[in-house]
Amino acid sequence: MMEGREHSWYEELVPAYALGAADEAERRSLEAHLRLCPECRGRAAEYGELQDALLYSPPPVQARAGLTEDLRMRLRAPAPPPRVSWWRSLLQPGFALAVAAVALLVITNVYWAGRTAQAEREVAALAQLTQGPGIVLDTPSGDYHASGIVYAQPAGNVALLCVYDLPSLEASKTYQAWLIQGDIRVSGGTFRVDENGYGVLLIQADKPLGEFDGLGITVEPAGGSPAPTTPRVMGGSL
Amino acid sequence: MLGTEVRSSGASPAGEQGTDEDLVLLQRVAEGDQDALLRLHKRYANLVYTMAWRVLGDAGKAEEVTQDIFLKLWQKSQRYDANRGRFSTWLLSVTRFAAIDVLRREGRRPRETQLERDDDIAPALERLFPTDHAAWERGQHLRLLLGQLPAEQRQIVELAFFWGMTHTELAEHLGLPLGTVKGRLRLGIEKLRVLWMDEKSVRR
Numbered sequence: 153m154m155e156g157r158e159h160s161w162y163e164e165l166v167p168a169y170a171l172g173a174a175d176e177a178e179r180r181s182l183e184a185h186l187r188l189c190p191e192c193r194g195r196a197a198e199y200g201e202l203q204d205a206l207l208y209s210p211p212p213v214q215a216r217a218g219l220t221e222d223l224r225m226r227l228r229a230p231a232p233p234p235r236v237s238w239w240r241s242l243l244q245p246g247f248a249l250a251v252a253a254v255a256l257l258v259i260t261n262v263y264w265a266g267r268t269a270q271a272e273r274e275v276a277a278l279a280q281l282t283q284g285p286g287i288v289l290d291t292p293s294g295d296y297h298a299s300g301i302v303y304a305q306p307a308g309n310v311a312l313l314c315v316y317d318l319p320s321l322e323a324s325k326t327y328q329a330w331l332i333q334g335d336i337r338v339s340g341g342t343f344r345v346d347e348n349g350y351g352v353l354l355i356q357a358d359k360p361l362g363e364f365d366g367l368g369i370t371v372e373p374a375g376g377s378p379a380p381t382t383p384r385v386m387g388g389s390l
Numbered sequence: 391m392l393g394t395e396v397r398s399s400g401a402s403p404a405g406e407q408g409t410d411e412d413l414v415l416l417q418r419v420a421e422g423d424q425d426a427l428l429r430l431h432k433r434y435a436n437l438v439y440t441m442a443w444r445v446l447g448d449a450g451k452a453e454e455v456t457q458d459i460f461l462k463l464w465q466k467s468q469r470y471d472a473n474r475g476r477f478s479t480w481l482l483s484v485t486r487f488a489a490i491d492v493l494r495r496e497g498r499r500p501r502e503t504q505l506e507r508d509d510d511i512a513p514a515l516e517r518l519f520p521t522d523h524a525a526w527e528r529g530q531h532l533r534l535l536l537g538q539l540p541a542e543q544r545q546i547v548e549l550a551f552f553w554g555m556t557h558t559e560l561a562e563h564l565g566l567p568l569g570t571v572k573g574r575l576r577l578g579i580e581k582l583r584v585l586w587m588d589e590k591s592v593r594r
Contacts, residue, residue, distance in 0.1 A: 168572070213518075
């Protein structure tokens with residue numbers, strides 16, 4: 153602690169301290185002084201308000217559409233299997249049981265990784281589509297918190313639909329995607345979701361997607377319908 | 391620690407009703423509710439990304455920082471204390487530090503700030519930041535006030551705040567004596583505060 157400083161030294165340091173610009177020794181010295189000086193504490197609080205306001209000063213920028221869905225996927229990524237030092241386990245009792253347990257865990261993780269890899273291969277095949285901005289879909293009723301994203305290029309006739317947190321349906325029903333142009337509804341295909349509510353559908357239209365106004369998803373009988381028979385459960389503008 | 395009290399000082403103006411909802415969502419996150427985390431992400435991703443982009447100037451890096459902030463909230467390695475202020479202020483603060491860490495680790499150079507006012511900013515703020523847009527309005531105005539500082543003072547204030555430089559680092563970066571840096575920074579911050587307080591008293 154630096155003793156014998158003029159009070160003005162501490163006063164003048166407060167603005168820089170509030171912005172985090174004080175050097176380490178300066179910061180420690182001022183913090184010791186602040187514990188004893190209500191005047192400087194008040195001054196620090198005033199400059200703290202300025203600091204808080206500066207946090208809101210950057211020009212607003214919109215994050216990429218689909219960032220929330222990316223986070224959702226990361227939250228669902230399977231945990232890596234535990235590391236095992238095989239040579240140490242040789243020294244432990246119950247070695248055979250430990251090997252069997254780890255083998256089962258590894259096999260299980262390979263199985264689930266395979267399931268995930270299959271879905272990801274489908275998506276990876278359309279990697280070029282997903283490089284562009286996606287269109288976020290919402291649930292109009294808000295009854296559940298599902299969402300979706302469509303990757304498409306206006307001049308192309310292929311789109312990739314990814315949905316999240318849609319409820320699973322009984323075997324006699326399916327989800328069906330519709331391309332919307334005015335009053336016309338063109339089926340984009342049917343799909344089901346997995347136990348996590350995740351579904352993927354590759355849509356191939358007869359004409360450029362830029363000619364459609366929007367995309368909607370309804371619940372239909374298994375096999376699909378020639379036209380929507382239920383209200384839209386998710387949708388958005390293309 | 392996740393607090394259960396809502397900060398009552400500095401009353402919540404219209405459009406800043408998120409605080410109570412935020413606390414409910416944060417409590418649910420603490421209990422392992424992924425949906426609550428994703429709701430918070432939808433509400434605040436633009437806010438976090440804006441700060442990350444301001445510091446880093448790189449969309450990919452800003453996205454990484456953005457996602458990392460929310461993952462740390464999920465993993466409980468970042469903890470918000472409701473007794474210490476608004477959630478959005480805390481988020482911006484931790485984002486600033488996280489982005490500065492990336493900046494320093496990768497040896498990136500600081501960028502100049504954009505000072506011009508965007509005429510479309512009011513609807514943009516409401517759309518991008520569903521809560522706290524009043525705080526953003528004030529912050530955007532503060533950015534314009536920064537432009538009223540002499541260029542050398544503005545530069546040093548920005549280097550200190552958005553790139554986390556201390557007195558010694560500023561002196562080294564700018565090639566100036568330490569005393570000059572300290573004086574210039576102090577005068578810049580003091581003048582900015584005077585301008586800001588003058589504006590606030592006029593707008594009341």
